[in-house]
Amino acid sequence: MLPERRDSPRRPHGRERTGLPTPGDGQPREPHPEERANCRSYLREEVDRVAPDCVLATGRHATQSLLAVEGRTVDGFLDLVLDTQDCPTLGVPVLPVLHPSYQEVWMARLGYDRESYLDAIGEALVACGVQS
Numbered sequence: 001m002l003p004e005r006r007d008s009p010r011r012p013h014g015r016e017r018t019g020l021p022t023p024g025d026g027q028p029r030e031p032h033p034e035e036r037a038n039c040r041s042y043l044r045e046e047v048d049r050v051a052p053d054c055v056l057a058t059g060r061h062a063t064q065s066l067l068a069v070e071g072r073t074v075d076g077f078l079d080l081v082l083d084t085q086d087c088p089t090l091g092v093p094v095l096p097v098l099h100p101s102y103q104e105v106w107m108a109r110l111g112y113d114r115e116s117y118l119d120a121i122g123e124a125l126v127a128c129g130v131q132s
Helices: 033-050 060-069 100-106 114-127
Strands: 055-058 094-097
Touching (some): 033 060, 055 060, 060 094, 094 114
Parallel strands (some): 055 094
16 A cells, blocks of 8 residues: 655645646636646647647647637537537647546536447547547
8 A cells, every 4th residue: 555645845735736727725726818828839739749630628628728729719618528629720620528527517417428428429539530
């Protein structure tokens, strides 16, 4: 058994890092538009290097960041889930999916159980040309 982790400057209050910016209390906060914009060139470079058939955008933040490269905004993220987005600037389609931490909350509200949701992701990926 691994020893319990202790608080450290990298893990405020003993929590794992989330990747999201945190205010002074260590809780995740929404990234500011400038922070998203600062990452856009790195995002484009990564997509160019990896050259995927499709990018799976896991959650609203990822979807917002990817569609911003196209000059698009996201008003209703849930309306985009499993709806492949054409992204000519990126040169690859983007498939928005629910972030894993919110799947249990939203799957049923979108009319899916776990199995049918995973099947729908697979079908959308095949439609994008991704081989199984």
